[in-house]
Amino acid sequence: MGSLKPELFSLQVVDNKRQLSTSRQYSAVFCMNLLTFSYGFTCGWLSGALIIFESAETPLDTGNLTIEEIGWIASSIAIGGFIANLFFGWLSERTGRKVALYVVVVPQMLSWIFVYYARTPFYLIVSRILGGFAGGGIFTLVPLYVSEISDDKVRGILGSLLVLVCNAGLLFAYICGGYFNYFTQIYLILPFSAAFILLFAKYPDSPSSLMKRKLFDEAEKSFLFYRSIEKYSREAKTLFEDSVSNVHSNEEKDNKITVKDFASKSSKKAIFYGILLMALNQFCGCFAMIVYAATIFQKSGSNLSPINSSIIVGSIQIVGAVCASLFVERAGRKVMMSISAFGIGIGFSSLGYYLYLQSSGVYLEGYSFIPLVAFSFAIFLGNLGVLTLPFMILNEISPPKIRGFTSVLCMSFLWIFVFCAIKYLPNLIESLELHGATFLFAFNSLIGGLFILICIPETKGRSAEEIVNIMEK
Numbered sequence: 417m418g419s420l421k422p423e424l425f426s427l428q429v430v431d432n433k434r435q436l437s438t439s440r441q442y443s444a445v446f447c448m449n450l451l452t453f454s455y456g457f458t459c460g461w462l463s464g465a466l467i468i469f470e471s472a473e474t475p476l477d478t479g480n481l482t483i484e485e486i487g488w489i490a491s492s493i494a495i496g497g498f499i500a501n502l503f504f505g506w507l508s509e510r511t512g513r514k515v516a517l518y519v520v521v522v523p524q525m526l527s528w529i530f531v532y533y534a535r536t537p538f539y540l541i542v543s544r545i546l547g548g549f550a551g552g553g554i555f556t557l558v559p560l561y562v563s564e565i566s567d568d569k570v571r572g573i574l575g576s577l578l579v580l581v582c583n584a585g586l587l588f589a590y591i592c593g594g595y596f597n598y599f600t601q602i603y604l605i606l607p608f609s610a611a612f613i614l615l616f617a618k619y620p621d622s623p624s625s626l627m628k629r630k631l632f633d634e635a636e637k638s639f640l641f642y643r644s645i646e647k648y649s650r651e652a653k654t655l656f657e658d659s660v661s662n663v664h665s666n667e668e669k670d671n672k673i674t675v676k677d678f679a680s681k682s683s684k685k686a687i688f689y690g691i692l693l694m695a696l697n698q699f700c701g702c703f704a705m706i707v708y709a710a711t712i713f714q715k716s717g718s719n720l721s722p723i724n725s726s727i728i729v730g731s732i733q734i735v736g737a738v739c740a741s742l743f744v745e746r747a748g749r750k751v752m753m754s755i756s757a758f759g760i761g762i763g764f765s766s767l768g769y770y771l772y773l774q775s776s777g778v779y780l781e782g783y784s785f786i787p788l789v790a791f792s793f794a795i796f797l798g799n800l801g802v803l804t805l806p807f808m809i810l811n812e813i814s815p816p817k818i819r820g821f822t823s824v825l826c827m828s829f830l831w832i833f834v835f836c837a838i839k840y841l842p843n844l845i846e847s848l849e850l851h852g853a854t855f856l857f858a859f860n861s862l863i864g865g866l867f868i869l870i871c872i873p874e875t876k877g878r879s880a881e882e883i884v885n886i887m888e889k
Contacts, residue, residue: 437644438570444619444642445566445574448517448558449581450612454524455554456585457592457605458547459703462490463710463726464593475598477535483842485537490707491839492541493548496523498831500552505824512621512629513561516553521609524550528602548831555807556827560820563811564622565642568877572744575808580737583799586706587730593710594723624816677818682887686814689871690826693806696864698833700760701857702798704841705791706733715850716771716787725788732792736799743800748876749809750868752801757865759797764858766790771851802864812875815884 468474469481481489500523508516523546530543558578566574592601620626623642626635639645677683698704705712709729710722720728744752767790774780814822844853873886 438567440619440642440644441566441570441574444616445558445562445577447612447616447619448561449577450608450615451517451520451524451550451554452558452578452581453585453588454605454608455547455551456582456587457589457608458493458524458527458544458551458585459582459707460586460589460726460730461593461601462544462707464590464723465598466708467593467710467714467722468598475534476537478537481537483846487839487842489537489540489544491835492544493551494831494835494838496545496548496550497552497555497834498548498828500549501556501824501827501831503549504553504556505820505827508557508560508625509628509820512625513557513564514616514619514621514625517557517561517616518613520550520553520557521613523547523553524609525606528606532599532602552827552831555830556823559807559811560823561622563808563819564624565638567643568879569745571812572749572808572876573741575811576737576741576744576804578807579799579804580734580741583730583733583737587727587734590709590723590726590730594727673818673821677815680815680888682813682884683815683818683822685887686810686818686822687825689813690806690810690822691829692864692867693810693872694826694830695833696757696802696860696867697806697830698837699857700757700798700802700861700864701764701837701854702760702795702803703834704837705857706795707838708841712791712850713787716767716774720788728788729792729795732796733799736796737804740800740804744805744808745876748874749801749805749812750872750874753805753809753868753872754801754865756797756799756801756803756805757861757868759800760794760802761858761862761865763790763792763794763797764854764861767794768851768854768858771849771854775849775851802861809872809875812878812880813873813883813887816880 466481466486469476469486471480474480504516504520507519527543527546527550530539530546534540534543555578559575562574562578563571588605589601592604596604620634620638620641623635623639626632626638678687706729709726713720713722713725740752767787770780770783770786770790780786810826811819811823841853844856848856873883875883878886
């Protein structure tokens, strides 16, 4: 590798048994996820806000929202996400991951300015589009960044933090919606985006991103920085070459992706499996139900207030995501994804059966705790895998050269699925009733569990080359 400096290798001989520090990888991911926390707040904010918008205290001059307006406001986040996914995929390849992340801050902060001045549903739709645009950038860039700076031994933990932190932001939104007024919530969330601007300045772009732009010296420095290596050594040389050899090889052969790059079995499988994982992530129903959580608890007859029920579910999401982070490198991706999908199916089946009995006029007094328990069970199991791991698995099963393209393509499908799930859930509930919609989500989850067991390979602790070889078989 021409960019390496052999004369530096003699400065320090590192014991091969020494464990390189990953502290900077953790701190960089923490800073990136300040944006993720803000996006989680964006997702959860609407649940409590809808109760305000449908009440006499609505800040809108146009009065209470209709079902059609609610559907458009809720789902417009996916419009922004879809556009952002294409834009940030393009931008990150030209400017690098770091610059692209800084661009994310602009629409994220603008979205809350539109909420502050909202007087008609149009303002809220624009705000949600901007918030979704930021979210699309986050879910495109953060998984790529994490996969490119992290060692194999911590890649799973760092990757799972994306959804964990997003859930923390969502819970924060539920709490703020219950205990703070409409405008105070905006003041509470804006500082997180500002903190990212200041704290992330010292972190370099990922080595792979710098290599792709032929910035070899900067790539070396970035590699050393994220592994806390102060001086070059023979071990550092080996680690660096192993880390970026695939990227470097592709750059030497051809910088452009061609049709031939998609001819291999591993490439076709990665794209096909990625799209199906994105479909399962949304059509399991967890995210759509969370967006309307307060309204759903209101209709289900839960013995707790809608806001308190939402806060409990948000807390359970955090526990589920923490468990995912703890066990992802122990149990493995495939095991946790399978348990998660079947668990969602069981939870929503139970909730659907309760709602069916309720709609049939069956006397259920004394059992009003079931909606909260069943919903919470489904959300907890969802956060163990289906809601947290698809983005990590997508990047792990994709061949390095087409990883960026695959991520953009599959995330584009994700945002289409998000729009369909959120926009039409109110209509689905109106036509099939709440129990019918819940049964449909349960069925989708059970089918998804079978797909994972049969098709998805285990990626735990395996290098990109090993995973590609498994996908080729």
